Amino acid sequence: MPTPHLETVKMDELDCWRIRHNGAEVLVAQQGAHVFSYQPADAKPVIWPNDKAVFKQGKGIRTGVPVCWPWFGVFERNPQSVKAMRQSDQPAGAHGFARTAIWTLVGVQDNRVELALIAPAGGFPGWPHQVDLNMSLLLDEQLHIRLTSHNRGTDTVTISQALHSYFAVSDVRNVQVEGLDGLDYIDTADGWATKKQSGLLHFTAETDRIYLDTPAQLNIVDKDWQRRIQLTSEGSKSTVIWNPWTERAKAFDDMADDGWQGMLCIETANVLDDAVVLAPGASHTMGVSIANLPV
């Protein structure tokens, strides 16, 4: 049963919950187990407040932390081992089906909420595997998000996935990302060319990159807002960094034309060679802890 820390709220068509702890607040939609707001006590929002986001059944929410699973991004760009898991003649939606599935609330304990997406008998439509998902949200001085995939079936299953987090920034042109220096990345906005990061990452154009062998800790340094968003990941060695910039932003009906300026996606991921292989009975947890710290 919900404790006083959890309250139900409705956002247009979607049932959602508000979690509160020591002045901090998180909002999560039942559809997609989708965190769409994280407001630490006495601070600016950490999640991008997109006033054009839509809360409709069957449609992804363009902010917060969409759960990309069991494939990431454009299906055809996934490793063959991930693509082989799907059995369907229908077009495959970008980022998989978990982000628009209806999850179940399975536990509430003080400042922790657990949601689950249990595979039906025979698996999911077009993806016939017995892999259950559990999402744990823990709110203390940070927000801790943990996504566990558990293979209950008898076949080995390979997935790619991401916690596709949209962060609020003062202006993406003025922030930097620490922790990537020297890493190889795939520049998907430049024909999937492999490149090497030199120094801090800053933003001057559309950015859509997959960083490989990423460390457990990355920081968004935002001097104008005098803050650092510290991301500490587990179970992930790849990170997607995305900002649509001017032209691509205009093509989205759920983003203002200038919305790209105030957002930055840093996506804790298991993609490309970092895809997860789940033997029968095996589990894998990918997570991120999000802290709002002074610069």
Ligand SMILES: O=P(O)(O)OC[C@H]1O[C@@H](O)[C@H](O)[C@@H](O)[C@@H]1O
């Ligand atoms: O519009 P969607 O499906 O939510 O995807 C948004 C973006 O998600 C990012 O993860 C991808 O790298 C981008 O290529 C993509 O455009």
